[in-house]
Amino acid sequence: MSLSETEIVAEYRRRTPRSAELAAEAAQVFPSGITHDGRHLQPYGIYVDHAEGSRKWDVDGNEYVDYAGGHGALLLGHNHPAVTEAVAKQLERGTHFGSNQELEIRWGQAVQRLVPSAERVRFTSSGTEATLLALRLARAYTGRPKVVRFLGHFHGWHDHMAFGVYSRFDGTPSPGVVPGIASEVLLAPPSDIDATRKLLEEHGDEIAAVILEPTGASWGQVPLPPNFLQQLREITTQRGIVLIFDEVISGFRVSPGGAQAHYGITPEMTTLAKILAGGLPGGAVAGRADIMDGLSFATGPVQREKISHHGTFNANPLSAAAGIAALTVVAETDACEQANQYAAQLREGLREVIQQENVPWLVYGTFSGFHIMLGLPRPDATHQDVELGKFTPQEIKAQRNPNLANQLRLAALCEGVDFFGWPGGPTSSVHTADDLDRTISGFRNAIRRMKKSGLIDAETTSTAAR
Numbered sequence: 168m169s170l171s172e173t174e175i176v177a178e179y180r181r182r183t184p185r186s187a188e189l190a191a192e193a194a195q196v197f198p199s200g201i202t203h204d205g206r207h208l209q210p211y212g213i214y215v216d217h218a219e220g221s222r223k224w225d226v227d228g229n230e231y232v233d234y235a236g237g238h239g240a241l242l243l244g245h246n247h248p249a250v251t252e253a254v255a256k257q258l259e260r261g262t263h264f265g266s267n268q269e270l271e272i273r274w275g276q277a278v279q280r281l282v283p284s285a286e287r288v289r290f291t292s293s294g295t296e297a298t299l300l301a302l303r304l305a306r307a308y309t310g311r312p313k314v315v316r317f318l319g320h321f322h323g324w325h326d327h328m329a330f331g332v333y334s335r336f337d338g339t340p341s342p343g344v345v346p347g348i349a350s351e352v353l354l355a356p357p358s359d360i361d362a363t364r365k366l367l368e369e370h371g372d373e374i375a376a377v378i379l380e381p382t383g384a385s386w387g388q389v390p391l392p393p394n395f396l397q398q399l400r401e402i403t404t405q406r407g408i409v410l411i412f413d414e415v416i417s418g419f420r421v422s423p424g425g426a427q428a429h430y431g432i433t434p435e436m437t438t439l440a441k442i443l444a445g446g447l448p449g450g451a452v453a454g455r456a457d458i459m460d461g462l463s464f465a466t467g468p469v470q471r472e473k474i475s476h477h478g479t480f481n482a483n484p485l486s487a488a489a490g491i492a493a494l495t496v497v498a499e500t501d502a503c504e505q506a507n508q509y510a511a512q513l514r515e516g517l518r519e520v521i522q523q524e525n526v527p528w529l530v531y532g533t534f535s536g537f538h539i540m541l542g543l544p545r546p547d548a549t550h551q552d553v554e555l556g557k558f559t560p561q562e563i564k565a566q567r568n569p570n571l572a573n574q575l576r577l578a579a580l581c582e583g584v585d586f587f588g589w590p591g592g593p594t595s596s597v598h599t600a601d602d603l604d605r606t607i608s609g610f611r612n613a614i615r616r617m618k619k620s621g622l623i624d625a626e627t628t629s630t631a632a633r
Contacts, residue, residue, distance in 0.1 A: 173620040173621075173622065174616070174620050175574055175617065175620055175622075176210060176574075178616075179210075179577045179580060179581055180210070182581060183211075183225065183227050183229070183580075185214070185227045186213050186214045186225060186226055186227060187211055189214045190211030190212070190214070203238075205587070205588050208573060208576060209573050213226075213580060213585070214226045218246065219245050219246050220244045220246070220597045221233060221244050221245075221598045221602050222602075223245065223585070229583065230583055231580065231583050231585040232585065232598075232602045232605050232609075233585050234537075234585055234586050234591075234594070234606075235585055235587050235592060236587070236592060236593040236594070237446050238441065238587075239386065239415075239441045239442075239593045240440075240442055240444070240445075240446045241442075241446050241593075242419065242420055242442045242493075242497070242503070242506055242535070242593075242595055243493060243497075243596055243597065244595045244596065244598075247445075247492075247493070247597075249492045249496055250445045250446065250489050250496075252492070253445075253488040253489060253491065253492035254445075254485055254489050254492075256488070257485055257488035258485065260484070261484060262483070262484060262485055263479075263480075263484065264484065268484055268487070270482075270484055270487035271290065273487070273491050274482065274487040274491050277490065277494040277495065277498070278443070278451060278494070279453075280494075280498060281423050281424045281428070281494065281497070281498055282414075282424055282425060282427070283428055284412070284427060284433050284434050284435065284436065284453055284454055284455065285437065285453035285454070286454065286456040287453070287454060287455075287459035287460070288451055288452070289451060289452045289453075289462055290449065290450070290478075290482040291450040291452065291478055291481060292448055292449065292450060292478055292481060292483075293323070293448065293450045294322075294323055294413075294415035294438060294440030294441065295322075295324055295325055295328075295450075296450055296478070297323075297415065297438035297440060297450040298322040298323050298325070298328065298378065298413060299325045299327065300452050300476060301376070301411050301436050301438050301452045301454070302327055302375070302378070303474060304436065304452065304454070304458055304462070305375045305409040305411065305458065306375040307474055308375070308457070308458045309375040309376075309407070310375075311372070311373050311374055312373060313351050313352070313353055313370055313373045313374045313375060314327060314351065314375060314376050314377075314378065315352075315353045315354075315363075315366065315370075315374055315376070315377040315378070316328070316331065316352055316353070316354055316377075316378055316379070317355050317357040317363075317384065318331055318336055318355070318356055318357060318560045318561075319331070319357065319385065319388075319389050319560030319564065320332070320357065320378075320379050320380045320383075320384045320385075320413070321380065321385050322378060322380075322438075323415075326340075326343075326344045326345065326348045327352055329341045329343075330344065330349060336354065336561065338352065338353070338354045353370060355377075357379070357383065357384060357389060357391055357395070357556075357559075357560065358391075358558070358559050360392070360394075360395055360399065363399065363402070364398075367406055367408065368406075371406045374406070374408050375408070375409060376409040376410070376411050376436075377399065377408055377410055377411065378411040378412075379399075379411075379412070379413065380412075380413050380417065381396055381412045381425075381426035381427065381430065381432075382416075382421060382426055382533060382536075383556070385589065386417070386536050386593070387533050387534070387536050387538070388591070389556075389558070389559075389564070390553060390554050390555070392557070393555065393556070395556065396430055397430075397432060400432050400434075409436060409458065410434040410435050410436075411434055411435070411436045411438065412425070412426065412436075412437045412438070413437075413438045414426060414427070414437050414438065414439055415440040415450070416441060416593075417534070418440075418441070418443065419442040419443065419493075419494065419497050420441075420503060420506070420534065420593070421534045422503050423497050423503055425437070435454055435458060436452060436453070436454035436455065436458060437452070437454060438452055438453075439451045439453060442497070443490055443494070444486040444493075445486075445489030445490050445492055445493030445494075446493070447483075447485055447486040447489045447490070448486055449482075449486035449489075461474045462474050462476055501596075502596035505596040505597075506534075506593075507534050507535050507594075509594045509595075509603070510532060510534065510535045510537055510593075513594060513598075513603060513607075514530050514531065514550075516606070516607040517530040517539070517607065517610055518550065520607060520610050520611045521614075523611075524611065524614045524618075526614055526623060527543050528540055528541055528542065529543060529549075529550050529553060530550060531550035531553045531554050532591065533554060535593055535595075536591065536592070536593050536594070537594070538590075538591040539586070539589075540566050541567070541568045541571050541575070541590075542566035542568065544562040544563060544565070544566060567589075571622060572588070572589070574617055574620070574622050575590055576588070578612075578613035578614075578616040578617055579613045581613070581616065582610075582612045583609055584605065584606050584609040584610065584613075
C-alpha cells in the first residue's frame with residue numbers, strides 16, 4: 168500500500184496543517200526541504216515550536232513524548248535548568264571573543280575528569296569534524312596511510328566515512344568521494360574478530376588507526392559480540408595501531424566516562440560531541456598526549472611538522488558554558504543510570520506490546536537506547552540474540568523497511584510519541600513514568616492503526632516476537 172493511500176497519513180495531515188505549510192516553504196529553500204537527513208519523513212516532518220523536559224510541542228499545538236532527544240545530545244532533556252542558566256549568563260558576556268577564555272579550560276578539565284583517555288583535548292564544532300581530525304592525528308603519528316572501519320558503523324559524513332554505513336558495503340566510494348580516499352579505508356566485519364585480526368595482519372604495517380562505535384553500529388543498532396572490544400584492544404596494541412573509540416553518542420551516556428569507562432578499555436583516542444556541549448554545537452578529540460601533540464606548536468623531542476587545525480567556533484563560549492554545566496550534572500548525579508533504567512523499562516514494555524499484538528518485530532537495545540526491528544533476521548530470533556552480536560549488519564539492516572518505518576513514525580506521532588527514524592531513539596534522565604505509559608499505549612495504538620490500514624496483516628503474523 169502506498170504512502171498516500173493510508174488512513175494514517177490522512178490523520179497525520181489533519182493534525183499538522185501548519186507543519187504542512189512550513190514544509191512547503193522549506194521545499195523552496197532546502198534540498199528535500201530539510202537540514203539533516205535524519206529529519207526526512209513523508210509526507211513531511213513536524214515543525215516544533217518549543218520543548219521542556221521530555222516533551223515537545225509542534226506549531227499546531229500537538230504534544231509529544233520526545234525520543235529524538237536532540238539527535239542524542241539531550242541526556243538531561245530539554246531546557247535543563249543548570250544548562251539554560253549557564254548559557255543565559257554567558258550570553259550577557261558575549262557569544263564569540265576570538266580569543267582564549269577561561270571557560271574552554273574548565274570545559275576541557277570536565278572532559279578530563281570523566282574520560283579515561285583524555286590526556287589532552289581539542290575542541291571542534293561537531294562529531295564529524297572530530298572523527299576527521301582524529302584520523303589525521305593518527306596518520307601523522309604513525310606515518311601510515313590506511314584506516315580500518317567496521318561495516319555499518321557511523322562516524323559522520325566526511326569522505327572517509329561516506330560509504331559502508333547504509334550501503335556500498337564493498338567499500339566503493341559514494342558519489343563525490345575520491346576513489347583514492349576510499350582505497351585507503353578498509354572495511355571490517357564487526358561480528359567477526361578473526362576476520363578483523365586477519366585484515367590487520369595483512370595490512371598491519373600500513374594501518375594507522377582502527378575506529379569504531381564501542382557500543383556497536385548506529386548506537387547499538389548492530390551490537391558487538393562479547394569480548395570483541397577487549398580482543399580488538401589487544402590486537403591493535405600488538406601492532407602499534409591507534410585505537411579510536413567514536414563516543415560521539417556513547418560518551419557521557421553509557422556511563423559518565425562513556426563506554427570506555429564502563430568496559431574498562433582505554434583507547435588511544437576518543438571522539439566526542441552531542442552531550443559534550445549540553446545540546447549546543449560542539450565536538451572534541453581527546454587522547455594520548457604524544458598523539459595530540461601533533462597539534463602543538465612545540466613538537467617536543469620528536470620533531471615533526473605541525474598539523475594545522477582551525478575552527479571559528481571551536482570551544483565557543485556558549486557551547487563551553489552549556490558543556491560545563493551538563494558534564495557537571497553527569498559527573499555529580501545518577502543521570503546516566505536514570506536514562507539507562509528508563510530505557511530498560513521501555514524496551515520491556517514495547518516487547519509486551521508486540522507479543523500481545525502478535526507482530527513479528529523485535530525490540531532491543533542497551534544502556535539508554537532502544538531499537539525497533541520491523542522484521543526478524545530469522546524466525547526464531549530473540550532480542551537477546553541481537554544484543555549478543557549474533558547477526559551481521561547486513562542481516563539486521565535487511566529488516567529495514569523504509570515505508571513501514573515511515574508509517575510507524577506517523578502513526579506514533581498521531582498518538583503523541585516521536586520516535587527517531589530507524590525507528591527507535593535515545594532516552595533521557597527526565598523521562599517519567601507517565602511518559603512510559605503514554606509511549607507504550609501510543610505504540611500499541613500505532614500498531615492497531617497500521618493493522619487497520621492493512622500495513623500489518625494480523626492473520627499472517629505467525630508468532631509473537633520475543
